[in-house]
Amino acid sequence: MGQYANFSDQYSLEEQVKNLADEELLDFWEETQQLAKILDQHEQTELEYNPEYERVILQELQYRTCCKSQF
Template identity: 50%
Template sequence: MAYHFEHSAPISMDEHVKILGDDELLDFWEESQYLDGFLQENEIQITQTMGNCERLILQELQLRFCQREQPQRVNAVR
């Protein structure tokens, strides 16, 4: 399970997301979705960092998916 402690982590959230494995990244995304739902349900304001978390995770997942697809497309053309 992945954790990000903003004030104690020596790396940025961007770098933290890149380091995680696929399963950890998906777990992190799922946890952020759960937390977002909880915060909205209890009418708690979300900080800017929390809002960027989902965007960073989804961008990293899209990048990884595109990188995996690229070699397959090249081989299909040959």
């Protein structure tokens, strides 16, 4: 399963997402959606959730879809 290692200063979120296989990327996206839903339901404001994950993941999915449709 894909996982973002937020403790790594070596690679950005974008670089890590680009290196995930398609299935791992979709799993990671699903996990971020579940996390957001749980945090919304429990109104956990003290826990850190970064909506930037979703933007980066969706951007990468769009890029991959466009690249596949060109071939």
